[in-house]
Amino acid sequence: MTLVNEGFTGYSSREGQSRVNTLSPQTFQNSRALFLAGNPALDFLNTRMRMNHELVDFLQSDRDVISWLKQAGFAVSADTEIKRFSLLQSARKLRENIRSLVEKRKAGRQGDPSVLNLYLAASQSYSQVVWSKSHSFRIDIVRRQNTSESILAPVAEATAELLATANFELVKRCEDKACVLWFSDQTKSHRRRWCSTQICGNRHKVAAYRRRLRQQNT
Numbered sequence: 001m002t003l004v005n006e007g008f009t010g011y012s013s014r015e016g017q018s019r020v021n022t023l024s025p026q027t028f029q030n031s032r033a034l035f036l037a038g039n040p041a042l043d044f045l046n047t048r049m050r051m052n053h054e055l056v057d058f059l060q061s062d063r064d065v066i067s068w069l070k071q072a073g074f075a076v077s078a079d080t081e082i083k084r085f086s087l088l089q090s091a092r093k094l095r096e097n098i099r100s101l102v103e104k105r106k107a108g109r110q111g112d113p114s115v116l117n118l119y120l121a122a123s124q125s126y127s128q129v130v131w132s133k134s135h136s137f138r139i140d141i142v143r144r145q146n147t148s149e150s151i152l153a154p155v156a157e158a159t160a161e162l163l164a165t166a167n168f169e170l171v172k173r174c175e176d177k178a179c180v181l182w183f184s185d186q187t188k189s190h191r192r193r194w195c196s197t198q199i200c201g202n203r204h205k206v207a208a209y210r211r212r213l214r215q216q217n218t
């Protein structure tokens with residue numbers, strides 16, 4: 001399973017310049033969340049997936065949520081871990097709202113973004129100029145993270161962007177009927193069918209091969 005994330009270093013362009021203190025990589029090295037969707041909102045949706053016919057939720061604790069945010073490249077303030085938030089509950093609530101919105105958007109129906117909008121409203125960020133000794137300038141975005149909704153606001157913002165600007169012809173659910181994973185098809189041919197060749201693609205290939213063998217033998 002870890003092979004799927006090989007080479008993934010987070011959606012760093014979004015929050016990479018942030019000045020917020022970050023947690024050490026050791027805190028999330030044991031997480032098993034997948035990053036295969038090509039979009040942070042869809043990867044967040046994919047933290048609930050089907051494994052061996054059962055739905056598995058990778059988010060089981062506040063720490064799992066923090067770990068996921070870090071892996072996705074979103075800045076998390078160092079003291080977030082110490083404070084007590086209902087982060088897990090908030091993350092699951094946001095995720096299931098994202099699921100409903102993405103499914104409805106894909107089906108061409110109208111959804112209710114009021115839950116998503118609550119998380120968007122919780123976002124508090126400001127810019128800071130950093131003037132380095134080498135006389136180079138950069139602008140850092142600093143986030144205030146004093147509620148669980150504000151910690152999750154970057155995920156809500158990624159979702160809003162996805163809903164408003166993505167071509168939903170290319171936002172796809174894995175073609176394996178038992179699979180619940182979504183992805184953004186960024187292939188040149190726009191013919192990506194599977195969440196991952198290692199998860200569903202290979203299984204389908206083996207099944208097709210067996211079918212062909214059976215047909216040859218009859």
Ligand SMILES: [Zn+2]
Binds near residue numbers: 180181196
């Ligand atoms: Zn799949």
